[in-house]
Every structure is written in C-alpha cells, then in structure tokens.
C-alpha cells in the first residue's frame with residue numbers, strides 16, 4: 001500500500017522514475033518445449049477419467065506424464081484454486097512465485113507451471129485456454145492468476161474474527177488427507193499457493209493492492225494442461241464463487257467444477273533436455 005510520503009522528492013526524481021524497466025528472466029533462452037506437438041494431440045485424446053468438485057469443496061486427481069488434464073467450468077460463474085504435486089514426491093510442488101516471475105502474473109497458452117526448488121522443473125504446460133481472448137482489462141485485471149495464495153481460515157480469522165471451514169486451503173487440505181489417507185495435521189503443510197483458475201485479478205493502479213472481480217468465464221469455459229510428469233492435482237471450487245463480491249463465507253453462490261484427464265494416442269516425451277530434466281548441482285559454493 002502506498003502511504004503519504006514523509007520525504008521530499010529529490011531534484012532528479014523524474015529522471016530516476018523514467019529509467020526503463022528490463023524483463024528479469026529471459027525465458028526465451030529456455031530449451032524449447034514443442035507446444036504445437038502437444039496441441040496436435042488434443043483432438044484425438046480421449047477422456048479416461050473425470051472428477052466433479054462440489055461447490056465449497058475440493059478433490060484430488062492423478063495425471064500420468066504425457067496426458068492432459070482439463071478444468072471445465074459447467075456453470076461459468078465459479079473460480080478454482082489449483083494445487084499440483086509430483087505424484088511420487090509430494091514435497092515437489094507448484095511454485096507460484098517463480099512461475100509468476102518466469103511466465104507472468106496471469107498465465108495462458110504456452111506458459112509452464114514450475115515446481116519448487118531444488119527441482120524447479122516444468123510440471124505442466126497450458127495448451128488450451130478458452131479465455132485467452134480476455135487479455136488485460138482497463139483495471140489491469142486478467143484471468144488465471146498465479147499471484148494470489150488461496151483463501152484460508154487463518155487470514156479470515158484475523159480479518160473477521162470468525163471460524164470458517166470451507167476456504168480453499170481447508171478444502172485442499174481435506175482433499176489431500178482423503179487421497180493420502182493421512183490426518184490433516186500431517187499433510188496440511190503440503191498445501192501451497194495456487195493457480196487461481198478462471199479468477200480475474202490484478203493490482204489496483206493507484207495503490208497496487210490485490211483486487212478481484214467477477215470472472216468473465218461462462219458455462220463451458222475450460223483450460224487444458226499437458227503434464228510433463230506424473231502429477232497429483234488438487235482443485236477447490238472456491239467459496240468465493242465468481243469472486244465478484246466476498247469469499248471465505250457462505251454468502252456467494254457457488255457451483256461445481258469438473259476435471260477431465262485425457263490420454264493422447266501416443267505419449268510424447270517433452271522434457272528431453274538436461275536443463276529441463278536435470279537440476280542445479282546444489283553445492284551453493286561449498
């Protein structure tokens with residue numbers, strides 16, 4: 001938040017502000033991943049499993065490497081909070097912060113979702129997005145953000161002094177506990193910052209505060225990912241519904257989401273380059 005300044009502007013303030021920005025990470029130097037080859041498989045891919053996520057609830061789903069998963073919005077007025085783990089190592093999971101820096105604050109076709117350190121590997125690539133037409137609106141808002149964390153009962157308690165059990169954090173915790181058969185206390189720490197699927201968000205232009213607005217998604221909208229590894233996904237149908245008013249309560253209309261897992265005719269190997277498949281040696285100068 002920008003507060004009232006207590007210090008006078010220096011004489012060269014305008015000059016300092018006029019310095020042109022540079023992009024932090026040169027992703028064009030990444031080894032290429034053949035997006036067209038992945039997309040070419042989609043028309044022939046067949047749905048092999050499907051899970052429906054009830055309103056204000058979450059479910060986990062497994063996606064084999066080389067398969068697709070598609071999140072479908074049957075009603076339209078619903079956003080989802082997505083977690084992703086390496087199916088065989090839940091400590092490797094989606095890293096929203098680095099994805100935001102490497103790709104953008106809002107992701108769409110061609111963007112990879114990266115895992116945490118020490119892996120830092122592409123977990124999946126977005127291959128299809130029915131909302132790719134939206135772009136960036138007049139408020140600076142866009143869809144599918146990797147900015148926000150997930151609505152959670154701890155923040156809600158701090159702000160409202162109320163206990164609410166169906167925030168996305170709790171939904172994802174319940175879903176992961178159910179999938180792993182472990183108590184919530186043992187797995188809650190594995191729930192992580194999300195990709196906000198279908199959510200329309202940004203930072204206000206005057207104060208840079210995080211905002212949300214009703215999703216532009218409508219019935220039938222979807223987003224599809226190609227899995228580079230065997231993945232475990234978790235998806236919560238956010239209690240915020242379309243996220244146009246409140247969240248972390250039962251005040252807003254909420255609807256189910258659907259996840260389809262699709263098997264292509266042939267399984268593509270996409271992470272063939274050592275720089276994508278391997279990892280930093282981990283010595284940190286020692």
Ligand SMILES: [Zn+2]
Pocket residue numbers: 081150151167168169237238239240247
């Ligand atoms: Zn939520």
